[in-house]
Amino acid sequence: MDIINITIIDRQGNTLETEAPTDMNLNLMELCKANELPVQGTCGGMCLCSTCHVYVESEHDLPEMSETEEDMLDNAFFVDDDKSRLGCQLKITPELHGLVVKLAPEAE
Template identity: 65%
Template sequence: MEDMIKIHLIDREGTEHELDGPTDMNMNLMELCKVYELPVKGTCGGMALCSTCQVYILSDHGLPEMTEDEENMLDQAFFVKDNSRLGCQLHLSEAMDGLKVQLAPETESNA
């Protein structure tokens, strides 16, 4: 399918998953993770009001700039790194094909 991209995601146990994501449904990375039943809570429903969908960007993809809301949320989150983003703010697009991300830890034991 033309409107599909591949996302490579490393879960909190270190297992890599290859996810097929549609680019024609306005879906974000958090929603794609939920489709694959990966442990991403997305407690706020994708409004950048929590950080339960935080991921680390591992590949060199040109992603959209962070919004002020996303930056503010990450300023309050735990386990933030320079490559942290909120999955709910990353809407799937053709430019993301091959993107590699890792789920941020939820607790110290996952860090």
């Protein structure tokens, strides 16, 4: 599967149905930015900030969180232990077809 569907819910509750290529080594943060969603990705996807924090709303088997991602989420705002992930750490792969995520609130 070269194109998958991912649903992104913005901070106002608006739903965006996106198509994402699986053959370009993109991550979820890059997909959000490409669709002009308000995701900063300040560190450029290096897992050095939490400005691409999302809540995973669907029941997907995601890759294990790295220790670096866990540490970054420990310092983030509005973390949900069951749903929070960093978009830059979620590579767009065929296994993510049907994924639903919601942008986490921005830090105060």
